[in-house]
Amino acid sequence: MAEKKLFCAEEKIAAIAEEYGTPFHLYDEAGMRAMARRLQAAFAWAPGFREHYAVKALPNPHILEVLHSEGLGADCSSMAELLLAEAVGMRGEEICFTSNDTPPEEFVKARELGAVINLDDITHVEFLEQTAGLPELLSFRFNPGAQRGGGNAIIGKPEEAKYGMTRAQIFQAAELAMSKGVRRFGLHTMIVSNELEADYLVGTATMMFELAVELKQRLGIAVEFINLGGGIGLAYRPEEAEIDIEAMGEGIHAEYRRIMEPAGLGQVRLAMESGRAMTGPYGVLVARAIHTKDTYRHYIGLDACMANLMRPALYGSYHHITVLGKQGQPADHVYDVVGSLCENNDKFAIGRELPEIVPGDLVVLHDTGAHGSAMGFNYNGKLRCQELLLTTDGSVRLIRRGETLADLFATLDYPGLPRE
Numbered sequence: 001m002a003e004k005k006l007f008c009a010e011e012k013i014a015a016i017a018e019e020y021g022t023p024f025h026l027y028d029e030a031g032m033r034a035m036a037r038r039l040q041a042a043f044a045w046a047p048g049f050r051e052h053y054a055v056k057a058l059p060n061p062h063i064l065e066v067l068h069s070e071g072l073g074a075d076c077s078s079m080a081e082l083l084l085a086e087a088v089g090m091r092g093e094e095i096c097f098t099s100n101d102t103p104p105e106e107f108v109k110a111r112e113l114g115a116v117i118n119l120d121d122i123t124h125v126e127f128l129e130q131t132a133g134l135p136e137l138l139s140f141r142f143n144p145g146a147q148r149g150g151g152n153a154i155i156g157k158p159e160e161a162k163y164g165m166t167r168a169q170i171f172q173a174a175e176l177a178m179s180k181g182v183r184r185f186g187l188h189t190m191i192v193s194n195e196l197e198a199d200y201l202v203g204t205a206t207m208m209f210e211l212a213v214e215l216k217q218r219l220g221i222a223v224e225f226i227n228l229g230g231g232i233g234l235a236y237r238p239e240e241a242e243i244d245i246e247a248m249g250e251g252i253h254a255e256y257r258r259i260m261e262p263a264g265l266g267q268v269r270l271a272m273e274s275g276r277a278m279t280g281p282y283g284v285l286v287a288r289a290i291h292t293k294d295t296y297r298h299y300i301g302l303d304a305c306m307a308n309l310m311r312p313a314l315y316g317s318y319h320h321i322t323v324l325g326k327q328g329q330p331a332d333h334v335y336d337v338v339g340s341l342c343e344n345n346d347k348f349a350i351g352r353e354l355p356e357i358v359p360g361d362l363v364v365l366h367d368t369g370a371h372g373s374a375m376g377f378n379y380n381g382k383l384r385c386q387e388l389l390l391t392t393d394g395s396v397r398l399i400r401r402g403e404t405l406a407d408l409f410a411t412l413d414y415p416g417l418p419r420e
């Protein structure tokens, strides 16, 4: 079976496991920095391009700090994410607040930070006015509804997604905001997810450029920026090809020249809100096999569970597995690799061909840098594990300690439970 490369030597991972204990997420600073530069280079042609890293993918301030130092801003959609962006020194329009079903206090905080507020619904124009006051700049999230298949098709079913406004509502919202004194405008959409074909992201840009032209023609509004959302996919499986970021940038450039420039919109800034692509491949979950079990199937039990990575259980997602020290051996065993939750979908892999695994082996789950630790939860009283950063100088830094039982019980005022 095809292998996937690890971002650091096996011996290094084994040494880290020895020092810190398992399980842990290990992140690669150099990989994240290189990706930040690569994405920005692909849009070097675009006036004032900015990537607002989607904080939800890996909401750790140490990671935000790394990405901020590469010139990235943040895309936030909750109070906690706004506070994380603020803590690392992000301010103003570096922060994009793309929320939905938004509580009033989050609009107030976003206004206080001077973040770009990206409204999910037409009713939010008045809701924002009443709760936090209208800013000078507003952005609107577009949902195009059902798309025709074939050709320039856009995958997914936007008409079934809860996000964004219809085309008619975008125009109504812009008129309403203008009548209330809003002077600066932006447009946003996010209609692809984990997409590996550059063409679909180019198609998103085409759709948004045409919308911007129509907004100018019908209402005389020249938007300041267009935010193309996230959606850049990962080659989770070894046989998948990575998305061609450079081709995506070039394809969007061609559409910009074809649609925007002739319409007098050649100064409009572009933005993206990638999350998964910025951190996903630059993280691994390292766990130890603690049990083998042979019943109707062959099981490998790890010391990690859904608390550390729930994507396989939630979406049936594939995460590649490397057994440390056994990369050269034939994958002649078929295992279900599981965690310890009393929940039968707590499985990292089902029917996976792997080399023989024995208790004590270190098992590496690839591509856990996005939506890994971030989605962790405490069902069954399981604890979220530590997060480690492999820095560019080769040293390892603990950037989040593992949860303790005292953390778990901290919200219970009850005698007899551990407090530390």
Ligand SMILES: *Cc1c(COP(=O)(O)O)cnc(C)c1O
Binding pocket: 054, 056, 057, 075, 098, 190, 193, 194, 229, 230, 231, 232, 273, 274, 275, 276, 277
């Ligand atoms: C999740 C999300 C993103 C990031 O998407 P990726 O697929 O991780 O790139 C960007 N914008 C919004 C509004 C999101 O909800």
